[in-house]
Amino acid sequence: MIYLDPRFAQTDIVLRRGGHITRVDYADYQFIAENFDEYELFYQNYGCRLVQHPDGFFFLLAKGGKVPVRLLPKSAMHLGMFIALKTRDPEITRSNNRITVDALLRDLETTVPADTLQATYAPKQREASSGAKVVEEVGRCLRLLHQLGFIELNGDALVARDAIRRFEDLARHGNEPDEINRLALEVQRGVVFDPAEASDDEVNDDAGPDK
């Protein structure tokens, strides 16, 4: 009976809030890995599924179940993909995988076209005043990604965790998955295509304060 163990409560809270448990959370990770079957049975009653990504980390697939869900806002999605791209650059080994927020903002500005930046991070702003809004939105997204366990945010720098690989799910299929792969991504990874069609009520992008 794992349900009376304090680690179960701890991991359950993280998973239900959309968090990811990676190898960095060694004790929790080990606990889930050892009791995976019991976790699966437990979440079955909620219509949810505990998934272990091929990169090792765990997350809860709650779509269609009794646990409330939300869609990750497009700004956080874009930033997640951008951080995933940065982690694939060999240069990152020089800083032991550490990326400063300043460098991230600088790279965003130089790598991403200005109209994409504005449409993603400051869609309601006029172009002239969008710069500050983009910076503000990036800060908010970083806090959200930190809360969900995609990155570790420490002051003015961040380190991507294994869970950042979720943002590569589409890129693994060249950004254009065929019908079978689309279905597989929707069912096994919780991917939602055409998020604009999803109800606005589902989108809860409140990042809240730092942990």
Place this chain on the structure above:
Amino acid sequence: MLSADVGLELQPRDLALLVLLATEMKARSLPTLSLRVDEIRILSRRISALEGRDPAASEKLMTESLNRLIRGEAIVTAGMSRLRNPEDAEYALTALGESITEWHVARARFSGEPLEAILRAFNAQLVSVLDAARRCTGPEHWRRDVVVPLQAVAAELITGVQRHQRALDREHERIRLFVPSMLQESSEASILECERVLEGVIQTVRDLFDVTLSTATAAFGVLQSIGEASEMAGVAEVLPVCQEIERRLESVVDWTTQRQQQWGAHYDVVHAFMRTVIRVDRSRKITEALKRAVADVPAWTICLASEPPMLQMRDLRTEQRSPKRALVRERSDHSDQAEEVAPEMLAQKLKQLADEAFAGGSARWTEIAVAAVAGGGSTPEVVRRLPALMTYMIQLGRVSPEAPELLKVSPTLELQELEVRQR
């Protein structure tokens, strides 16, 4: 993608030739990008001479080396002259060839051996100082044969070790900066080479750590023996020098421990990168797809569980709150028999009670405490002032040698008796 006829299987001789080629090109007064076969032949003969081989056999070895280097894409033939006469062919280094050369040069410099040698020499000197210490007969001998050599050894250790530590740090930094350029290469060979050299670095660091620990432990033992010998001889100035050397040695051990962690972390990061990025995405398809993806607004998202935090209900919180006391008017028709002693007056009152008791021949701690509590002092306030009372009583006279017993002062306080009598 690598084609079937490409493969980097280099032998030490090939690497030596590659490094010599790069050095020769840079060393010329007018830097060149390629070398002719006859120039390479001279370099090959130089390697054969170093290896102690017959220079006549170097022609065949050179041809084999060049073939392997070409197959591994470390060098390429430059120009069209080869079509006319193979003897006129010129060879140039590729980006991979240059990287391998730089890598080997950097790696050759990275070695912990000098630090190991410094520490071992230091220990040998310490042992000779210990021998001298055991033979010393007077303070002058101690100063000449132990103190002065110890100070010299310490100074030598500090300068030697610090210089080498700085050099090792610089070399590792160079390797750290150089690793990304190796990882950029799509060739499997450059990745394998990167892995191999990193293994070498981490092995050096581990060896360095082991050697530093064992040498420092031995040195601590010798220093302790020198210190003990000086104490027995009554020479005071040796011990501070020994302690200073111990402090320096500890800092050397700390430095090695710290570097082992830092370099180990870098090793883990590079290996994780190779495991999760290079091996999974050799042709960089995922990276390229991500680059294209971030150029547009995302057309997909992820659905996440989002259970709201559990709220603590208001009625539950009300139950947990301690009930408020009802307001009651103070009784004016009632007064306590005991006189309330203000806390700031209590210390004075305790001293006064001690003086009164002492005037009668002896003062007992418990009796004073009982009198203070009975006089209106609260037990916690009296307890707070007992240490000060003890100090005051001890200053008044001498403490009774009788075994103290445990006595009850109030329902919640028991004290061990302290009796002070007149001298």
